[in-house]
Amino acid sequence: MEGDKAAVRRVDGPGESLDVVIVGAGFAGLYMLHRVRALGLSVRVYEAGSDVGGTWYWNRYPGARCDVESMQYSYSFDEALQQDWRWSERFAGQPEILAYANHVADRFDLRRDIAFDTRIEAAHWDEAASSWRLSLPAGRRAAARFLVLATGCLSAAKMPEIPGLGSFAGPVYHTGTWPRDPVDFAGKRVAVIGTGSSGIQAIPVLAEEASHLTVYQRTPNYSLPAGNGPMTAEYEAGWKRDYVERRRLARTTKSGTIYEFGTRSALAVDAEERSREYAARWAKGGANFMHAFNDLALSQEANDTAAEFVRERIAGLVEDPRKAAILSPRDYPIGTKRICLDTRYFETFNRDDVDLVDLRADPIEAITPRGVRTRSGERAFDALVLATGFDAMTGALLAIDLTGRDGERLADKWAAGPRNHLGLMPAGFPNLFTITGPGSPSVLSNVIVSIEQHVEWIAGCLGYLKDHGYAVIASERDAEDAWVAHVNEVAHRTLYPRAASWYMGANVPGKPRVFMPYIGGVGAYREHCATVAAKGYEGFTLEHGIGRYGNPTP
Numbered sequence: 001m002e003g004d005k006a007a008v009r010r011v012d013g014p015g016e017s018l019d020v021v022i023v024g025a026g027f028a029g030l031y032m033l034h035r036v037r038a039l040g041l042s043v044r045v046y047e048a049g050s051d052v053g054g055t056w057y058w059n060r061y062p063g064a065r066c067d068v069e070s071m072q073y074s075y076s077f078d079e080a081l082q083q084d085w086r087w088s089e090r091f092a093g094q095p096e097i098l099a100y101a102n103h104v105a106d107r108f109d110l111r112r113d114i115a116f117d118t119r120i121e122a123a124h125w126d127e128a129a130s131s132w133r134l135s136l137p138a139g140r141r142a143a144a145r146f147l148v149l150a151t152g153c154l155s156a157a158k159m160p161e162i163p164g165l166g167s168f169a170g171p172v173y174h175t176g177t178w179p180r181d182p183v184d185f186a187g188k189r190v191a192v193i194g195t196g197s198s199g200i201q202a203i204p205v206l207a208e209e210a211s212h213l214t215v216y217q218r219t220p221n222y223s224l225p226a227g228n229g230p231m232t233a234e235y236e237a238g239w240k241r242d243y244v245e246r247r248r249l250a251r252t253t254k255s256g257t258i259y260e261f262g263t264r265s266a267l268a269v270d271a272e273e274r275s276r277e278y279a280a281r282w283a284k285g286g287a288n289f290m291h292a293f294n295d296l297a298l299s300q301e302a303n304d305t306a307a308e309f310v311r312e313r314i315a316g317l318v319e320d321p322r323k324a325a326i327l328s329p330r331d332y333p334i335g336t337k338r339i340c341l342d343t344r345y346f347e348t349f350n351r352d353d354v355d356l357v358d359l360r361a362d363p364i365e366a367i368t369p370r371g372v373r374t375r376s377g378e379r380a381f382d383a384l385v386l387a388t389g390f391d392a393m394t395g396a397l398l399a400i401d402l403t404g405r406d407g408e409r410l411a412d413k414w415a416a417g418p419r420n421h422l423g424l425m426p427a428g429f430p431n432l433f434t435i436t437g438p439g440s441p442s443v444l445s446n447v448i449v450s451i452e453q454h455v456e457w458i459a460g461c462l463g464y465l466k467d468h469g470y471a472v473i474a475s476e477r478d479a480e481d482a483w484v485a486h487v488n489e490v491a492h493r494t495l496y497p498r499a500a501s502w503y504m505g506a507n508v509p510g511k512p513r514v515f516m517p518y519i520g521g522v523g524a525y526r527e528h529c530a531t532v533a534a535k536g537y538e539g540f541t542l543e544h545g546i547g548r549y550g551n552p553t554p
């Protein structure tokens with residue numbers, strides 16, 4: 001079981017047999033590989049894309065940018081890395097984040113253990129061998145004692161169910177599977193369907209490039225100015241001076257990100273003071289606005305004050321009152337659909353060459369060979385951009401035909417919503433770990449902070465099993481039931497379940513409406529996971545399994 005690749009055994013016909021297989025070479029898969037190697041285990045990463053980067057590899061749409069500040073949206077596990085790397089902007093754009101992922105892959109010599117262009121089609125638990133049997137493309141196979149799914153929460157692009165989509169004569173692009181070669185929209189009439197984070201970022205840039213842009217909006221979104229700009233030497237130095245301490249602090253917060261956390265209720269101050277607070281945060285930019293008061297996610301009345309402030313700003317930014325009204329969200333609390341950050345999004349609708357279609361009043365009937373037909377008529381386009389989001393959190397996991405003990409299919413187990421002990425391991429699926437899986441803080445957090453915590457917990461677990469002579473770990477059903485109930489209970493203490501969001505699976509017809517991420521907070525979750533490990537993996541059974549794993553002490 002040496003890390004040396006020469007030690008990789010070939011068993012059971014064609015295909016390699018490894019201690020650990022990791023699926024996905026985004027930020028989760030890259031760091032997991034680094035940590036597994038350090039344990040001296042044989043490991044392979046299988047990645048569907050042709051290079052590293054995960055979400056930042058696929059989401060190359062114009063304007064793609066992170067909405068967590070660069071100084072915080074980066075790995076913290078290596079002090080030299082975080083000191084050396086230099087971000088050029090407050091919020092890094094996709095090309096720079098992808099360059100960072102490539103830098104990390106090279107710096108830690110990760111590529112030699114990654115097989116690209118390799119999508120895992122199926123994974124079946126083999127009880128007799130205490131390992132996973134994997135089906136790869138072209139009939140190839142592999143076996144792994146442990147399977148770590150680092151497949152991302154927002155990686156299964158969601159095509160809209162619109163009749164005639166395949167009939168459009170021009171090119172159709174989805175923001176989540178954007179081509180690697182640049183797309184030229186100059187002189188083109190372009191339609192964008194979807195106004196979530198991706199659409200809101202792409203629309204201002206597409207408006208600059210295209211000869212005419214039409215935006216099809218179903219649900220208006222709350223969006224805040226990002227306030228992006230060049231990184232200043234002073235700001236960078238401030239972070240780097242005490243990076244270790246700031247990262248430690250971030251890990252204890254609710255979202256894994258350091259903001260200026262308001263400690264008062266929005267209702268504890270008068271309207272004037274509230275407005276001053278919101279205005280100051282709006283001017284600084286970023287999601288810090290959402291932390292102005294401590295009850296915006298909990299109290300409808302408090303939330304209404306922030307929502308109203310944003311609607312007033314939209315009315316001020318958009319010259320045409322009809323468009324401003326269409327762009328103003330009214331029927332769900334602010335923040336309960338993922339808050340968006342933008343750069344001149346609302347102002348874009350003041351351009352003569354940008355139209356807005358309100359699909360609530362004028363729904364799409366079909367995509368035609370020429371363009372888009374709504375109830376009021378057809379518009380012709382040269383290109384379509386679908387910013388229609390993802391089958392979030394479970395989509396990429398269920399895209400793999402996964403069967404666990406006794407042939408149980410993950411798709412059946414999750415038919416009424418995901419059940420995943422600690423967001424880390426579904427009961428009935430031994431030795432299978434999900435990084436930032438449903439039931440963990442994942443999408444409600446600075447995901448790199450959550451990734452690091454999961455990777456380190458999983459690596460600690462693999463090391464523990466190895467040192468203690470166990471080959472199999474499995475979640476207990478009772479423990480999973482208790483965790484799922486807890487995830488549900490804390491979600492329903494907040495306003496989040498009031499929105500028809502992708503957090504709830506509401507954007508995918510037929511998907512169960514369950515609040516999927518854990519909203520209890522990154523800090524509390526980290527502590528809980530650490531306690532579970534310290535108690536010898538309470539809520540999990542440890543088994544000796546078949547075949548040796550690691551070097552048990554006598």
Ligand code: NAP
Pocket residue numbers: 065066067068154160161162175193194195196197198199201216217218219338341359364387388389390443502507
């Ligand atoms: P999204 O938030 O799910 O937005 C999809 C949009 O498409 C929504 O406006 C949706 O309308 C619309 N839509 C879907 N199906 C439609 C249909 N059949 N007809 C008309 N409209 C349709 O997806 P996203 O914008 O790709 O963002 C997903 C998540 O990825 C974000 O919430 C965020 O977590 C992450 N992300 C982050 C960044 C960043 O860091 N800045 C950037 C992009 C994405 P409804 O709301 O009515 O369903």
